Amino acid sequence: MSILLEKHIVELLQERNEKAISLLYEHYGNTLYGVANKVVRNEELAQDVLQESFVKIWKNSDSYDSSKAKLFTWLFRITRNTAIDKLRSANTKSDREIQMDISNVYTIGVESTVPEFLDVRENLEKIEPKYQIVLDALFFQGMTQQEASDELDIPLGTIKSRLKIGLRELRKIYGPFVLSLLFEVLLN
Amino acid sequence: MKEKIKLFLESDLLEKYLIGSTTSEETLQVERYIAMYPEVRETYIELQENLETYAKLHALQTPAGLKNRILGMIRKERPVKKHFLTYAIAASFIAFLFAGTAFFFYNQNQNLVEKNVIVSNKIKGMEEDMRKQLEDIRNQFIVLHNPQTKKYPVNGNKKAKELKAVAYVNPVKKLSYINVKNLPHLPEEQCFQMWAEVNGKMVNLGVIKDFSDKDHLLALPYADNAVGYITIEPKGGNHKPTVKNIVANISY
Numbered sequence: 001m002s003i004l005l006e007k008h009i010v011e012l013l014q015e016r017n018e019k020a021i022s023l024l025y026e027h028y029g030n031t032l033y034g035v036a037n038k039v040v041r042n043e044e045l046a047q048d049v050l051q052e053s054f055v056k057i058w059k060n061s062d063s064y065d066s067s068k069a070k071l072f073t074w075l076f077r078i079t080r081n082t083a084i085d086k087l088r089s090a091n092t093k094s095d096r097e098i099q100m101d102i103s104n105v106y107t108i109g110v111e112s113t114v115p116e117f118l119d120v121r122e123n124l125e126k127i128e129p130k131y132q133i134v135l136d137a138l139f140f141q142g143m144t145q146q147e148a149s150d151e152l153d154i155p156l157g158t159i160k161s162r163l164k165i166g167l168r169e170l171r172k173i174y175g176p177f178v179l180s181l182l183f184e185v186l187l188n
Numbered sequence: 189m190k191e192k193i194k195l196f197l198e199s200d201l202l203e204k205y206l207i208g209s210t211t212s213e214e215t216l217q218v219e220r221y222i223a224m225y226p227e228v229r230e231t232y233i234e235l236q237e238n239l240e241t242y243a244k245l246h247a248l249q250t251p252a253g254l255k256n257r258i259l260g261m262i263r264k265e266r267p268v269k270k271h272f273l274t275y276a277i278a279a280s281f282i283a284f285l286f287a288g289t290a291f292f293f294y295n296q297n298q299n300l301v302e303k304n305v306i307v308s309n310k311i312k313g314m315e316e317d318m319r320k321q322l323e324d325i326r327n328q329f330i331v332l333h334n335p336q337t338k339k340y341p342v343n344g345n346k347k348a349k350e351l352k353a354v355a356y357v358n359p360v361k362k363l364s365y366i367n368v369k370n371l372p373h374l375p376e377e378q379c380f381q382m383w384a385e386v387n388g389k390m391v392n393l394g395v396i397k398d399f400s401d402k403d404h405l406l407a408l409p410y411a412d413n414a415v416g417y418i419t420i421e422p423k424g425g426n427h428k429p430t431v432k433n434i435v436a437n438i439s440y
Binding site: 018021022025029030031032033034035037038043046047050051054055058059068069070072073076077078080081123124127135138139140142144145146167170171173 | 199200203204206207208209219236238239240241242243244245246247248249250251254255257258259261262263265
């Protein structure tokens with residue numbers, strides 16, 4: 001997302017212009033849906049989560065402070081927290097247990113066979129599962145490295161080094177991502 | 189200082205803050221570190237970028253129709269202000285109604301308080317009257333039935349020959365009464381008034397208005413060697429007896 005577009009959306013949000021939600025959905029809808037699904041592990045629930053999250057985003061648009069977080073970080077926080085609440089109220093297994101289902105790492109992306117997501121899947125496949133597990137623990141499950149070490153039964157030192165490599169791999173993907181985003185901005 | 193930053197970065201607090209799972213206290217601490225230390229700030233920016241990239245890797249095609257559902261819900265959120273206005277109008281209406289009712293009841297209460305004061309004053313007055321009347325009747329009974337009571341017939345002088353009265357005096361109980369039996373007819377502009385000379389002072393006992401009740405006893409202030417007078421005065425009574433118009437005197 002270009003800084004300009006981000007600024008534009010934030011302005012629209014603060015003016016309480018509905019178009020902001022439309023733009024947010026177009027640019028972040030799929031990603032946030034993926035985030036919600038990653039937490040609740042159920043597409044139907046994830047849709048509810050996305051819906052509730054967008055309503056919260058709309059209602060709390062005043063609370064966004066660009067000096068404290070990037071727009072996506074703010075959206076991510078709202079979606080993830082909504083998903084965790086949903087999971088708790090759905091009274092299923094504890095979110096951590098579900099998220100620790102390692103088989104998910106291999107099946108992710110299978111739900112979507114749309115061409116544009118093939119890139120995403122390919123990119124994800126570039127990151128080895130053992131790094132993904134650590135990145136998942138960090139970004140989606142909100143575990144500390146010590147907690148991840150305990151949960152996954154992996155020594156803390158290994159967690160630290162896998163996280164380092166995982167992030168490095170991520171940065172390798174990040175490069176082409178920026179290019180594709182640039183194109184997106186130009187087309188818009 | 190470096191050690192402090194290193195410790196902070198190793199604590200995972202920044203990561204927890206990134207995904208929004210810090211407590212409000214931790215949030216304040218992290219935000220302070222971000223503002224103060226460029227190394228922390230850079231790490232935070234980098235983490236945000238990593239998060240966005242990693243999250244995008246998990247993007248999932250949203251189902252058709254979800255966008256419209258969301259936009260529909262957002263439009264439903266809009267009327268909140270309208271609702272608010274409706275509620276505000278309703279609330280002010282209720283407030284006015286309440287204020288009006290409160291004022292009405294306040295007024296009614298004030299009226300009732302006033303009425304209550306009037307009624308209780310009336311009752312007090314009546315009690316006082318009854319007490320006086322009862323005492324009067326008791327005294328009359330004592331005077332009339334006590335063997336020590338002396339009875340003096342009173343006759344009018346030349347000016348009022350038809351005047352007939354009886355005075356009852358009881359020196360033991362120190363009570364005296366007069367019963368006016370008959371008074372001569374007077375012109376309209378004149379009336380009979382009673383007086384008593386008690387210890388050298390002239391006391392006005394008032395105009396004899398109603399002597400149709402022939403058995404009515406009028407109390408006289410008691411004193412040793414007091415003198416009662418009946419005079420003819422202008423209508424409405426006088427504040428001093430007109431000596432030349434004395435029609436009867438009663439020594440008791």
